[in-house]
Amino acid sequence: MRRPLVLLAALPLLATSACGFLGSDEEADIQVYSARHYDLEQAFEAFTEETGLTVEFLNGDDDELLERLKAEGEGTPADVFITVDAGMLWNAAEQGQLAPMDSPVLEEAVPADLRDPEGRWAGLAMRARTVVYDPEAVDPSELDPTDTYAALGDPRWRGRVCMRDETASYTQSLVASLIDLHGRERAQEIVESWVANDVQIMSNDVELLETIDAGGCDAGISNHYYLARMLEEDPDFGVALYWASQEGEGVHVNISGAGVVEGSDAPEDAQRLIEWLATDGQSQFVDGNHEFPVNPEVEPEELIAGFGDFERMPVDAAAYGSLNAEAVEVLDEAGYR
Ligand SMILES: [Fe+2]
Known part of the structure; x- marks a missing residue:
């Protein structure tokens, strides 16, 4: 039984968005706390189409969401935490909020300096x-x-x-x-x-x-x-x-990246989403915000490719x-x- 996303009264009210599940009795397979204020729906919908796993997400800023994870602890509904800053990913891991992933897929797809040596997070967009x-x-x-x-x-x-x-x-x-x-x-x-x-x-x-x-x-x-x-x-x-x-x-450069939430009750699905975002879903994840793929196998979209190599x-x-x-x-x- 998945826990619903419930807003904690003590925390600031966050904007919520979902792919059609939030607020209904049904809950998504994967719940994401995201500090990205850029288009996520499109990538998540494509993931759902490919895997059958549904995703819903809650937006907030990095600090708010990290505080929320800490307050919720083991009772958190969140499975994946997405931030927009490398220091924040490190911080979330340091504070014990991210579970290590053992993932050859991420090791292959993401350059070493853009992921945690202990596998607790991976950069997804640069x-x-x-x-x-x-x-x-x-x-x-x-x-x-x-x-x-x-x-x-x-x-x-x-x-x-x-x-x-x-x-x-x-x-x-x-x-x-x-x-x-x-x-x-x-x-x-x-x-x-x-x-x-x-x-x-x-x-x-x-x-x-x-x-x-x-x-x-x-x-x-x-x-x-x-x-x-x-x-x-x-x-x-x-x-x-x-x-x-x-x-x-x-x-x-800085990265926006993700990790599996320590208190997640669906860590395998959570890791699968992160792996997909770093591979098959890279373009869909980064292009909408004109970011550079972390995966060297994936080409940046045309407009930023026009800025030239660096x-x-x-x-x-x-x-x-x-x-x-x-x-x-x-x-x-x-x-x-
Ligand atoms: Fe930004």
Whole structure:
């Protein structure tokens, strides 16, 4: 007997979506807690068609859903937890909320740095956090190909750069990667140099891109798929993408990924869904949000393939997770807000 999804009164109300089961007496075979705010229905419906297993999901943000899993413990209705940040996957595993998967399928499909060495989670979609610019105001030769992120602190960029707010996991994981690469002291210097350049802080990546398009900033740092969305709506959108640090450490990438919930009562079906999302369902999972497949056998969709090939930094989920608190401190101490 499956447990129904019941909203806990003590937790904030989350938006719910389902493939036709939530709220009815029937319950789905696999229940997913998802921090992805992108189209999931299509992929889950295709999975159901192929396997006969039904899926329903509950949306929330990473932190909310993790707290919810911890509060529910063994009584959780959830089978799969999907997050949008590598540090958060590490964190969920560290806190004992994810059960190890023994999966040759995932070992084959997902590069080693994009999955947990102990099998507690696997990356499913890759997003690049790179530099974007106004081609009318910036010649790409102005951008430093060795350490493009740090170089935005050069005085030539004073008053010209937009970045994302300090509360975003995207910002925190980027800064954690700088600490991981360069040490805390150098990371602190870099963030201080951005602040000294009067970087304009934006509350989301769409606002950031629109500000660049409108001439309010010359350059910024954004996840690639937001730009892809804008270009899909308007091919003449006035922002271009620059693959950061191609002569240095490579582009900072993050992953959206999943693990089997420790308290799941359907761990085999849960693992089957995750394996499917990394293989047969890869395109359906990543393309709707213009993300890069983690599976090297799967081609990215056309629009982002048009951004060209790039070298990426290895993802170090343990570093992004364990350095998160330090990254928050660095941002705070630098007065980044
Ligand atoms: Fe996002």
